[in-house]
Amino acid sequence: MHIRPARPDEAELLTGIALRAKAYWGYDEAFMAACREELTLDAAAVERASTVVAEDGGRVLGFAALTVVPPSGELVMLFVEPDRIGRGIGRTLFEHVRDRARAAGLHRLTIGSDPNAEPFYRAMGATRIGSTPSGSIPGRELPLMELKLGSGL
Template sequence: MHVRPARPDEAELLTGIALRAKAYWGYDEAFMAACREELTLDAAAIERARTAVAEDDGRVLGFAVLTGAPPSGALDMLFVEPELIGRGIGRVLFEHVRGQARALGLRRLTIDSDPNAEPFYLAMGATRIGSIPSGSIPGRELPLMELLLAPQAS
């Protein structure tokens, strides 16, 4: 498995991964319909952000999206194909984003986490600093996580 930049022509593929990974947590059709727009990537979004994919033998296993400029950035998305969750792909993508963020001079990453993903982010070293309203579901609050980044060693 290796991590590489996403290509704009992979937008539909990555959107599919995001939707399947979100549905993995048992959300109903109405919930999934409400968050479809927020989970949809297009070529322009891939070009604007730093989007990375984990790939093995030509198959995209998952992806992550990093945005922001020093001193602060955000891990906007991190999704893995549902049948591969728990196999370390999320960890590889997270570590890639952490390294990329440090190299860019970011000192802090925020993550608007799905409640089901909060334990993963805590295990990766993030802390919960509050909550934030969902961009898709009125009245729903999401864990707001923060990852402080040490400066890159020279």
């Protein structure tokens, strides 16, 4: 497996991964329909965020997207194909993004986490610092996580 930059022409593929990974947690069709727009990427979104994919044997297994507003960054998406969850792909993507953020001189990463993914981000060293409104479901609050990357905060 290797990590490489995502290509803008992979937006539809990445959208499929995001939707399948979200559905992995057992959300019903109505919930998934409400999330579809927020989880849909286009070529511009892939380019706007620093998006990387985990690939093995030509198959994209997952992806992560980072936005940067110094001195902080935001992990805006991290999704893994459901048949590969639990095999270290998410960890590898997270560590890659974390290392890139550190190399860019960022002091912290924030993450608006799905509640089901909060234990993963805690295992990666992030702490919950509050909550943030869902971009898809009115009135739903999501865990807001933070990973401190270095001095300055």
